[in-house]
Amino acid sequence: CYAYENLRFELRSGALGASIKVGEFTSLGKGMTLRVEESRNQGANLRGLFVRAQNKDGQSLAVTAREGTFLSTDDPDVILLRLRSGTLVHSPRPGAIPRVLSFEQHDLPVNLPAMTNFRKRGEGNLEKTLPELGAILLDRKATPEARRDASATFNRRLVQCLVMFVLPFLAVALAVPPKRSTSALGVFLALIMLVTFHKITEYGERMGSLGRVDPALAQWLPFLGFILLSLWLYRILAYRPGGQPIGALDRWFAMIGSAVSRLAARLVRRENWRDDVLSAG
Structure with missing residues (x-):
């Protein structure tokens, strides 16, 4: 004190x-x-x-x-x-x-100026530390619901920490654009993958707390899939001569972009032709 x-x-x-x-x-x-x-x-x-x-x-x-x-x-x-x-x-x-x-x-x-009181600690598992969550898991007196809820939060915390060691491989694999390309498609895909992984683990934590799925499997299966996908993309870039993990996607997006550009150009020419006819008439 x-x-x-x-x-x-x-x-x-x-x-x-x-x-x-x-x-x-x-x-x-x-x-x-x-x-x-x-x-x-x-x-x-x-x-x-x-x-x-x-x-x-x-x-x-x-x-x-x-x-x-x-x-x-x-x-x-x-x-x-x-x-x-x-x-x-x-x-x-x-x-x-x-x-x-x-x-x-x-x-x-x-x-001294009055110091406002800091808010009280929440009652749920959101603000508990990992040792506190582990103590609930090992406590035989805890209810099955409390242990299940603690397990869901505990496993998601571990997954969120360990995924940081995988992000460098994903970043390198998606940051290198294909040859003769200036597209930032890799950055866009990386953001989508991270947000998707976060939402999947968040949904798994919620379902694990409710007892609909196993709390551990709901976190570690998506984590394993994220690891395998990141390492596979990195392996293509690092060990295949001329390998580009997102080369096909970049070509598809380039084709879609050119098609949209041609369609927009046609619409603009049509509008200009209509204006010329109206002005001439």
Whole structure:
């Protein structure tokens, strides 16, 4: 608990110090303004400070200091701005004669901005870690439904991690276009394959959670098919002389593209001919 609170303070106070812009007036909450001439160690050591604070009763405080730093307090919502070697001007009320003091060290409390609570952790398996899912699988006291649901999520997580080692082979196989071709068909096919694989495993996870299919087979069979297809495409490119994994598809798409272009050209010529006839008539 102490380590967490210490880390929490370091994050908040460090972010506060780092957010202070040198040479500009920065608001530190209601009624407090800070200006810094120099910032060192990512905001941990401030030099040439000017601070002005005013409360609801009209009391005002103006401070100049040679250096300052943020320190923690027992209150997690309050930190101290410790100032060294400076001058303090205190006015108890508007119109009153201010008091001027010199100091070697002076602490000013700073109220940290309210930090919104982070959302609670979900109750399903979506946000559980792999060790937690494995513990559910090995727990004999868990219900069959809970173990089946955990198995579906556990296997899909493993598949999603392992598929990253296969993607380089697929990327190389589909990134090289056929000779004398500038088509980006391989990139388009790679995106389709990845999205299709993701949707198949997602559907398998859902069906495995419902008990309609085996949770392990629903993930590892599509994964095995994806591996075999990727390695086969890579083998064609790497080990066959002049092999092009998508050469046939590229030729088919080129034929379809040329046919569409010819059809569009005919339609344009027909429209131009009709316009000429109407203008002549």
